[in-house]
Amino acid sequence: MGILERKERDKLEMRAMILETAQQIFIEEGFEKASIRAIADRIEYSPATIYLYFKDKNEIFFSVHELGFQRLINEMTLAIEGIDDPIEQLRQRGFAYMKFAFENPEMYDLMFILNAPMESLKDSEIWTCGHECFVLLCETIQRCIDEKRIRISNLYIATMSIWSFMHGLVSLKIRNRFQKFEGVELEELMKGSVEQMIQLIKNE
């Protein structure tokens, strides 16, 4: 029925609107400021309304962080379009990851640094969205291994190392621990580090 469909669509739109707003607020003002009330104010609904669409605050931020992963997954997929060489794929995905983090630092925070979204995961559940993103990285690395293009043979170790390296880079930057490097064209330096890392793991 057209009516049911429309209602369903409206409902989804409202959810999307809440999520979009929540996202905006903490991108602009940080996670701490993103209270239920603040969201409600901005969409010009009452706080109670929010609870019609989400169980509690954690559910909202878990959903927002899923949105973030959709975007990141998208970026990392686009990043290798038309590229066949697995090392080049790795490089491009690394840069895409960094770019995402710098363009959306609050979102990156939520996705990879804050405790909040993980706390809303019940024990039985799994960090699905994080996993999907992780799989993308694994694919590229698996190809690198299969084609003997990198000097690491264990997939787990390779993935963990590369991800950790990338996360360390961006999170130290985001949380302002790279002050010592400021003034030296920090972002250039970071890109240089990624490049260096690739040179190191590359076979020959």
Add this chain to the structure above:
Amino acid sequence: MGILERKERDKLEMRAMILETAQQIFIEEGFEKASIRAIADRIEYSPATIYLYFKDKNEIFFSVHELGFQRLINEMTLAIEGIDDPIEQLRQRGFAYMKFAFENPEMYDLMFILNAPMESLKDSEIWTCGHECFVLLCETIQRCIDEKRIRISNLYIATMSIWSFMHGLVSLKIRNRFQKFEGVELEELMKGSVEQMIQLIKNE
């Protein structure tokens, strides 16, 4: 003179006491629980008194995180005692860093993840304590470079890369993003990654 000196000494002692207590509380109960009132209660002074010694909460946590750095610097100094080989120094310092993080996760949080302590830095100031620690790492790496033991020649890039890698490892663990690896002897895997990293950067 004696009087002034005593006053000065008293003041320092009080500061130290507050810091020690603040440290205790959030090592035991986490950052969230370490409210001004909680600290005041434990030292049996009033909250207002704390403001005689510290400008605000962030300043306290900045100072506490300095304590953390003293301990980390100590660990990293001990780690290389009697070791001359720079690569071995690097390995031991890496493990010491990891050990510190896992044994003091709340402190590591404060030192390298939380925004709070950095927010108390005025623009003119510098992250001194972080710097000292950083310098230790630089020394080892500089020796590695000088003696051509690693495949990186730029000190900045080398330090940034190695530190990022280490920080990524421990912070993803602390913030629970390594769920995918759980069950695979996570800590073993992490140590394996560090070892792998050393193999990669080592010359020959």
Add this chain to the structure above:
Amino acid sequence: MGILERKERDKLEMRAMILETAQQIFIEEGFEKASIRAIADRIEYSPATIYLYFKDKNEIFFSVHELGFQRLINEMTLAIEGIDDPIEQLRQRGFAYMKFAFENPEMYDLMFILNAPMESLKDSEIWTCGHECFVLLCETIQRCIDEKRIRISNLYIATMSIWSFMHGLVSLKIRNRFQKFEGVELEELMKGSVEQMIQLIKNE
């Protein structure tokens, strides 16, 4: 006619369903948990629908408490089946009352303690269901008086006294004011009190 009748019947069925559900919920989870939404959820209708059948929450609880009275009246009727001696009837009805209260404490609450159901009574109305139950007690007591089996001659005073005594017993228990007696086989003590009361009012 048929249509109107059916509609009328449907309406009554819906009311009954709502009441039955409301009753269930607070028997299981207590008065506090029995929100309009909780009822609506369980019957799988919307909260708004409930307002088509009941003016407000109090009216629902008034009706539910009527259900309770139906059950209590039933118990008190069964209690004297085959018993002719009015004193014995009194005893059995007393025990039946106590039993009902202990087996349905939340319902007893609603019937005799909570304000909610009485608040829905307009001034002109009368507490009919309470009255019916009251009448049963009066009948037995009237017989006791007529046959000179008790030492009280005024029906009002006798009824008020006996009911008050019974209600006092069970309500102090339900609301946890008998802590001092805990450990002394409280329920035994209470039955002893009832028996004692009967001995006291009995003639000879």
Add this chain to the structure above:
Amino acid sequence: MGILERKERDKLEMRAMILETAQQIFIEEGFEKASIRAIADRIEYSPATIYLYFKDKNEIFFSVHELGFQRLINEMTLAIEGIDDPIEQLRQRGFAYMKFAFENPEMYDLMFILNAPMESLKDSEIWTCGHECFVLLCETIQRCIDEKRIRISNLYIATMSIWSFMHGLVSLKIRNRFQKFEGVELEELMKGSVEQMIQLIKNE
């Protein structure tokens, strides 16, 4: 020191003021309306201030109900002044209890009907204030028993029965379940019931 004493006194006065206000509000508007905010508004302090003097809402209402018991105990003590005959003491204490309940119905509610104050008692604690009041009743009854003035020999049963009877009377009245008797000079009838009860338990 005078200063310390004054401060101590001020503190106690503030506590008393909060309690007095809390009491007023729910005497005037009922327990449900007696929110922390309502209290704060009336004393023209902020809600947060209340928490400087009381741990939480339950503690306030527990304290208020203690005040009530002080008053009740006082009334019940005065009630027997100059009276030696234990039966007469019992009568006077019964009337004093009833009078208290009718003059302070909301307070009686809190003391003997509402769950709230009991919930704030930890398991280890005991309902001290209720106990003290209870003891008064016991004393009188014990004397009645010792002097063989009543037809009950078991102190527990006697106390439980008499208290229950009295509580039943006043609580059914307070909670509006005596509608059937309205118009018959309800309060007279109730006093008649008390008198009747005394006649029944009296020896000879």
Add this chain to the structure above:
DNA sequence: CATGAATGAGAGTTCATTCAT
């Protein structure tokens, strides 16, 4: 020096109820 007292601002959440559709 130390503090008791106070607070403004804000948090998340729940509920009975209404009304256009």
Add this chain to the structure above:
DNA sequence: GATGAATGAACTCTCATTCAT
């Protein structure tokens, strides 16, 4: 007849901070 959507008005409680004394 039924309801989805919405809300206003509450609720308790916590916190960093200030200031007169």
